[in-house]
Amino acid sequence: MTAQNRTLIAFIAFIVIALVAPFFLYPVYLMKILCFALFACAFNLLLGYGGLLSFGHAMFFGGASYFTGHIAKVWGWSPELAILAGTACAALLGLVAGFIAIRRAGIYFAMVTLALAQMFFFFALQAPFTGGEDGIQAIPRGHLFGFIDLYNDMALYYFVLAVFVFGFLFIYRVIHSPFGQVLKAIRENEPRAISLGYKTDNYKLITFVISATFAGLAGGTKAIVFQISSLTDVMWQMSGEVVLMTLVGGMGTIFGPIVGALVIVTMQNYLAAFGEWVLIIQGVVFVIVVLAFRKGIVGEFTAWLERREQRKRIAQEEAAAPRVATKPEHA
Amino acid sequence: MFELLGIPPQALYAQLMLGLVNGAFYAVLSLGLAVIFGLLNVINFTHGAQYMMGAFAGYILLTYFGVPYWGALVLAPIIVGAVGIVIERTMLRHLYHLDHLYGLLLTFGLVLVIEGLFRQQYGVSGRPFPNPLPGGQNLGFMFLPNYRLWVIVASVVVCFATWYLIEQTRLGSYLRAAVERPDLVQAFGINVPVMVTLTYGFGVALAGFAGVLAAPIQVVSPMMGMNIIIVVFAVVVIGGMGSILGAIITGYFLGLVEGLTRVFYPEASSTVIFVIMAIVLLIRPQGLFGKAK
Numbered sequence: 001m002t003a004q005n006r007t008l009i010a011f012i013a014f015i016v017i018a019l020v021a022p023f024f025l026y027p028v029y030l031m032k033i034l035c036f037a038l039f040a041c042a043f044n045l046l047l048g049y050g051g052l053l054s055f056g057h058a059m060f061f062g063g064a065s066y067f068t069g070h071i072a073k074v075w076g077w078s079p080e081l082a083i084l085a086g087t088a089c090a091a092l093l094g095l096v097a098g099f100i101a102i103r104r105a106g107i108y109f110a111m112v113t114l115a116l117a118q119m120f121f122f123f124a125l126q127a128p129f130t131g132g133e134d135g136i137q138a139i140p141r142g143h144l145f146g147f148i149d150l151y152n153d154m155a156l157y158y159f160v161l162a163v164f165v166f167g168f169l170f171i172y173r174v175i176h177s178p179f180g181q182v183l184k185a186i187r188e189n190e191p192r193a194i195s196l197g198y199k200t201d202n203y204k205l206i207t208f209v210i211s212a213t214f215a216g217l218a219g220g221t222k223a224i225v226f227q228i229s230s231l232t233d234v235m236w237q238m239s240g241e242v243v244l245m246t247l248v249g250g251m252g253t254i255f256g257p258i259v260g261a262l263v264i265v266t267m268q269n270y271l272a273a274f275g276e277w278v279l280i281i282q283g284v285v286f287v288i289v290v291l292a293f294r295k296g297i298v299g300e301f302t303a304w305l306e307r308r309e310q311r312k313r314i315a316q317e318e319a320a321a322p323r324v325a326t327k328p329e330h331a
Numbered sequence: 332m333f334e335l336l337g338i339p340p341q342a343l344y345a346q347l348m349l350g351l352v353n354g355a356f357y358a359v360l361s362l363g364l365a366v367i368f369g370l371l372n373v374i375n376f377t378h379g380a381q382y383m384m385g386a387f388a389g390y391i392l393l394t395y396f397g398v399p400y401w402g403a404l405v406l407a408p409i410i411v412g413a414v415g416i417v418i419e420r421t422m423l424r425h426l427y428h429l430d431h432l433y434g435l436l437l438t439f440g441l442v443l444v445i446e447g448l449f450r451q452q453y454g455v456s457g458r459p460f461p462n463p464l465p466g467g468q469n470l471g472f473m474f475l476p477n478y479r480l481w482v483i484v485a486s487v488v489v490c491f492a493t494w495y496l497i498e499q500t501r502l503g504s505y506l507r508a509a510v511e512r513p514d515l516v517q518a519f520g521i522n523v524p525v526m527v528t529l530t531y532g533f534g535v536a537l538a539g540f541a542g543v544l545a546a547p548i549q550v551v552s553p554m555m556g557m558n559i560i561i562v563v564f565a566v567v568v569i570g571g572m573g574s575i576l577g578a579i580i581t582g583y584f585l586g587l588v589e590g591l592t593r594v595f596y597p598e599a600s601s602t603v604i605f606v607i608m609a610i611v612l613l614i615r616p617q618g619l620f621g622k623a624k
Contacts (some may be wrong), residue, residue: 053432053435053436055439100609100612101612103612103613104612104616106431106432107374107431107432107435108568110374110432110435111374111564111565111567111568112612114561115561115562115564115565115568115605115608116605116609118561118562118605119602119605122601122602123602126598236557236561240439240443243436243439247436275451276447276448276450276451277447277451278447279443279444279446279447279450280443280444280447280451282440282443282447283440283441283442283444283445283447284440284444286436286439286440287437287440287441287444290426290436290437291422291425291426291437294433
């Protein structure tokens with residue numbers, strides 16, 4: 001089975017499960033997973049394929065959440081337009097932040113994005129339209145395209161699923177385009193990419209903006225689902241959470257962010273009653289993953305599949321041509 | 332008394348002094364970060380958490396063991412440094428051969444663990460810490476609280492001592508040599524792994540020291556570390572981590588700028604350092620004291 005076939009089968013399985021899941025599980029919980037999965041997919045594009053670790057992605061997620069919330073509540077736009085407008089704001093924010101941040105690489109890039117996100121946090125704390133400590137509450141879910149009532153959890157779920165699948169496929173397409181190939185080349189060896197004539201800064205900036213845009217799409221959708229935008233969405237912990245989801249699932253893998261979001265959101269739900277222990281356990285998971293489990297769940301699983309197939313291939317080759325014929329020289 | 336742009340001079344001096352005190356913390360913390368980064372190539376995300384641990388160590392020593400502030404000033408950095416050495420030996424050590432990003436991610440995970448444990452134990456509200464040096468000096472043009480004066484003096488002494496240790500002593504020359512070529516220094520019979528461990532412990536102890544120093548003027552709370560470390564990261568980006576002296580000067584300077592902003596445009600005081608960082612990145616990406624690649 002080739003890697004592409006495997007991806008296709010996994011994608012079909014995901015769609016089937018996602019379509020029937022709300023009949024068995026609480027739709028709001030599933031929508032939370034989908035929003036965070038999209039957020040993590042957007043983040044993974046930047047880290048896993050661009051090699052850029054942003055510690056400030058909460059700025060785009062939370063920023064879009066605020067803008068969408070404000071537009072839907074105060075301006076009274078319909079939910080799809082509010083989300084689009086929020087996403088556009090996140091894209092613009094990504095353009096500005098990316099323009100500044102890509103001037104440094106590696107750990108400096110992480111520190112710069114963290115600092116910029118903290119700046120946005122203070123903006124959100126002080127700006128009048130964000131509601132300070134209270135956030136924007138009671139955001140109307142409204143009617144999709146004017147006639148689909150989103151107060152119905154099932155209708156909203158399928159809308160969120162559609163948003164997620166669109167974002168997922170878009171990011172998948174970016175990764176597997178010539179653009180994505182150049183991006184991976186830059187990640188592996190930037191000086192060489194430059195010497196081949198690629199304007200690497202442009203590639204990094206475009207990737208940053210795409211990543212910010214889809215982080216914004218996730219944040220805007222989240223604002224409509226939970227009907228609230230608050231400081232939690234723009235805090236550094238949120239930036240850390242998306243890093244954790246991507247790491248746990250497997251960075252640089254297509255499905256890793258989905259699995260990571262599933263694991264972390266589920267964990268948060270079960271541990272919600274234990275207060276600060278959520279934070280502690282998340283930290284412990286972080287440490288374990290970094291020390292011993294760097295490929296993440298999907299990465300380890302794929303590696304295991306490949307090892308198994310390699311063993312099978314060797315066994316087949318041996319069956320076709322017995323070991324005697326291929327005796328090593330020193331024997 | 333004359334007024335400057337409608338600001339009474341007393342308010343201006345008071346804010347400048349407050350800025351200098353903040354700058355003292357920025358300087359000590361970014362100095363510790365620079366020392367660790369120089370040898371380990373790790374950005375120590377836990378630096379803020381270790382600063383917070385220093386403050387709590389002072390609080391715990393005083394509350395449960397009756398150790399006065401001056402004793403804590405010596406003991407707390409040793410305790411925090413020892414915890415740092417354990418972290419380096421058991422965890423950080425295994426990541427040196429990997430991309431530097433993993434060091435950052437590991438220390439970020441540790442921040443969550445440490446901060447979570449302290450929040451679990453002490454809650455999110457702060458604890459007061461009695462001022463060991465009450466009172467102050469009336470300088471005629473302003474009132475100077477004794478303790479704040481002590482913070483500035485202590486930080487300058489520690490910064491200078493660290494600079495002297497690294498730039499002027501034999502031990503420091505080993506350290507600087509190990510930054511350039513660890514393999515060669517090892518070949519000359521110096522135990523580089525032990526030096527790495529001790530350097531991390533020393534950098535962390537500096538954070539712990541800053542924490543005790545901050546305890547009487549800032550509320551001792553589990554969140555004090557993360558709030559300051561993000562600013563210190565910006566300070567480090569502005570200064571560039573290439574130079575010890577650069578980290579110190581940038582720290583004090585940005586503290587003063589922040590103090591001035593609080594006088595003239597208070598709304599921007601929490602963001603001014605980030606704005607400066609953005610401007611510096613646009614004009615001189617390697618930082619004020621950084622070397623161009």
